[in-house]
Amino acid sequence: MGLNRVPGLLFGGDYNPEQWPEHVWDEDVRLMAEAGVNMATVAVFSWSRLEPRPGEYDFGWLDRVMDLLHEHGVAADLATATATPPPWLVREHPQTLPVDACGTRLDFGSRQSYCPSSPAFRQATARLARVMAERYRDHPALAMWHIGNEYADHTLECFCDESARHFRRWLRERHGTVDGLNAAWGTSCWGQHYTAFDQVNPPRKAPGPVNPAQVLDWRRFCSDALLECFELEKAVLREVTPDVPVTTNFMSILHGLDYWKWAAAEDVVSDDAYPDPADPASHVAVALSYDLMRSLKRRPWILLEQASSAVSWREVNAPKPPGMMRLHSLQALAHGADGAMFFQWRQAKYGPEKFHSALLPHGGTASRGWQDTLRLGADLRRLAEIAGTQTRAEVALVLGWDSWWGLEAPESMPSNRLRLKELMQAWYAPLHARGVAVDLVPPLGDLSGYRVVIAPNLYMCTQEQAEWLAAFAGHLVVGPFSGVVDQDDQVHDGGAPGPLRGLLGLTVDEFWPLPDGRTQEVRLAAPIEGDGAAAVPARTWAEWLRVGEARVLARYEGGDLDGQAAITRHGDATYLGCLLDDVTPVLTEVLAAAGVEPVADVPEGVEATRRGRYLFLLNHTTSPVKVDLREPGVDLLTGRDLRGRIEIQGRDAVVLRTGPEPGATGPRTGGGDSHPVGVHPADVPPTDISPTEGER
Known part of the structure; x- marks a missing residue:
């Protein structure tokens, strides 16, 4: 070894x-x-x-x-x-213990009992x-x-004086001057204008809502x-x-x-x-x-x-x-x-x-x-x-932490019901169900090799990010409440979708969050439903759109938004101004247009993924299921040669070694200029956990 x-x-x-x-x-x-x-x-x-x-x-x-x-x-x-x-460290240096937003110093007796x-x-x-x-x-x-x-897990943040000093150093490096900080935070609102960095504290407990731009920078810090x-x-x-x-x-x-x-x-x-x-x-x-x-x-x-x-x-x-x-x-x-x-x-x-x-x-x-x-x-x-083999995905979901932190800022949004993980799951679940491989990419990440890119939400979107999406040569899907603010959480001139306006061919006239328990029907029309049309309920969120050059794919039916555009397309960019109960009809149409195929045809409850030449079929149900194999192979778990229709027992699996590996074993190298990534050789059987060459 x-x-x-x-x-x-x-x-x-x-x-x-x-x-x-x-x-x-x-x-x-x-x-x-x-x-x-x-x-x-x-x-x-x-x-x-x-x-x-x-x-x-x-x-x-x-x-x-x-x-x-x-x-x-x-x-x-x-x-x-x-x-x-250890106990001796926190007793000799009690200032190492973390302090919460209310100023209470937490004591020793659990784990992660430290101020970062x-x-x-x-x-x-x-x-x-x-x-x-x-x-x-x-x-x-x-x-x-x-x-x-x-x-x-337990200690994400500490609000002590040492953390405050560290935060100020971080802010000075990010914003340069106090004037830069004031401009980024919009401190003219509510009389928060600073004249020195030492006046700035972490977003400790305050009488009312704390400046969301300050909270955003605190998350980054x-x-x-x-x-x-x-x-x-x-x-x-x-x-x-x-x-x-x-x-x-x-x-x-x-x-x-x-x-x-x-x-x-x-x-x-x-x-x-x-x-x-x-x-x-x-x-x-x-x-x-x-x-x-x-x-x-x-x-x-x-x-x-x-x-x-x-x-x-x-x-x-x-x-x-x-x-x-x-x-x-x-x-x-x-x-x-x-x-x-x-x-x-x-x-x-x-x-x-x-x-x-x-x-x-x-x-x-x-x-x-x-x-x-x-x-x-x-x-x-x-x-x-x-070991060492890789997955090749043709669909990518965009995930950026800055935008996530901004989206879920407390006490300052049109609705506190928009949760990024739920928005991502709404798109991921139907992709997973049909056996379509998915990568995640950061804003400005490498999109070469993908046919479909989905941004379930891009609340924070810069001009550079908009140009990055516009340069993508495949099919783009953008979810609601996107292109709202810049990197400092300031609303774009002209409102949403900000720098995405030209790409999407529309403007958001007004956000229309839906109260809990209320739905808004959305009537889907061709090409989403072929020759027919169907209604799908939307919950939580809707938007009043002013459509420019985009085509309308669906309209609201009934209620205050009756007849207004709900889903649009401009070129190969689709925009959803609402949260549909089920995005499957939209997704199915986009995947078909992009030529994205599942790795296997599987019944409900069966997960299909591929790593190089290896096809995984996982039955998450408790009952036997039948799957039709597209190509024969050897089940590594049992040694059986399998072909045609096979049966997989409840909570059982098949790992099929098929013929030669289909195409490249990895979609590309790189994950964006700011986060370069490498590619692990696909033909190395042992687990390679060596440092990358550039870090030795």
Whole structure:
């Protein structure tokens, strides 16, 4: 096993040996070998054990763990242990503890109990990272560094005085002068004009609504402040261990952090995903987040955490029924993951997560969960050859964090019901149902190779972004409330859609948010419905459009908007001025015009995706289904030769190795000038988790 390469697909989970007597460790590594575990995440929350007093270290126990892992063929995703500071640090430096918007300093006793801007916290993390790197730089088990843990899960922001000083430095760098800040924030409104940067504070609790431009910059700052913490440790690790890749585990599609910027700073994208077993549609939502992970660097990623059964933090923690753990793991692989790992290896005996499931449950090897672990380990070994292969998508969804933060600003919008993830799901769900591969792209990202680009919402749109969309040669779909403001959250002259006006051929006369429980009928006409016409209800949002050069594809029927245009097209750009209950009719027509075909014809509840020459068919229903294969192949899970009509049992799957790989294995390189990405070789069987060449 090479230092930075683990053959095949990664399988394992978080391992917390410090929670157990040392005599248990031998059983752990023996059972890991039996299950086929080849990677363990170690020392995530171990700072207080590794550095029990300032500058005094105890690495003996971790040395033995690392040796045991290596002896049993298990690589280490070794954490820098900085996810939670030790008690001595927060007691000696109480200013390291975070402060909420009301001025209350939160105390020690959970995790992530730190202020991201605290110099004392940052100095201590850099010191520990260096000691860890120097100690384990040559250890044969070390395969990857794991910095922090689930950044922004508990501590996204801190409103203390140190954070205020940091925020002011960030603002000075962004806006240059106080006059620049005043112009960007529109401080003439409500008498907020500043004459010095030291008058500016974070958006703490105030008597009324806080300036939305200030809140927007605060969102940007909080993401950047945490990223600085990550990059501080990364710089130390890169200096001491330049050939060991670095990751931190993302949290699917997280509002608080701009993952385009974060992914550019790490070597390997990894994600934690916990779809709710009680939600029959949860596999659709998590598929969207997996497609984001694959898109962030345009190469395979790692599912670093998932639950083998129940979690411990919902109001009701439903377990995963038989087959679901395996199916969810295969789903991650289907969407480009090169590993299916878990939280955690051995189920905890105490603490907040003692009822969180694990690969080795409380009941030990006699439990149903352990049998599921053994089965999945065997399956992943059978699927080893898919490692490194990629997905080619012809449809892209636009996701930009700046626009998301602006859209969901509190207390200043026409409606607080517009939620970006819901808007994205409205388009993604029917694409997912019909087996159409989807990438996500940032504003200004590379659109070459796509036939269809969908912007479910682009509330914030600059002139540069409008030109970027206008240059796209395929079919464009833009959702409502787009092109409203610029990068400073200031309404464009002439109103929406601002710089998109020429591209869309219309103007929004007035926003028309719909009260809860009220609908507005939208009459779809040709070409959307062919020779006929149909009515589809819209909820939450509508707009009064003034149509210029665009053609009207649908009109409102009844109500105050009766007869007004609802959906338009100008050239190959379609605009929806409303939120339809079901966008399928519009989507079907656009896909047909663009020549986009699904990877397979599947019944409802069956997910179809392709990685290179490998076709994944996942039955998320509880009943057998029949699927007609377009081409024969070998099911890697069973070794069977399959052709024609096949049957897939409930919560089961087929992973079909078909003929030669269809065309290119990746759509393109690059994800926009500001976030360049690389392409992972599609013909490399082992999981390659080495740093990119430019970062060594």
